[in-house]
Amino acid sequence: PQGVILESYVTAGDDWCMDDGIYEFTMGATGAVVKARYSFVYAKEGDEWKIVHHHSSQMPEEVVAKASIKKEEVVLAA
Secondary structure, three states: OEEEEEEEEEEEOOOEEEEEEEEEEEOOOOOOEEEEEEEEEEEEEOOEEEEEEEEEEEOOOOOOOOOOOOHHHOOOOO
16 A cells, blocks of 8 residues: 555654654555544654554544434433
8 A cells, every 4th residue: 555644743752752643545456545543652762763652543434414412312420
């Protein structure tokens, strides 16, 4: 797959850095395009920067319209 970062938001400290955003992959075999949210956390260990956390999740295919919730549908934790 070929990947492109569409949105990137970086926050950095002295020995850590976080990058989260949205990327898009084009699949080589089919040409299908898949968008996903991502987050990376990097930490400096000695002279090296290392990925200490990564997460990706595919974007929903469609945005679901907000729906009203009826009072009887609400469940309260005891």
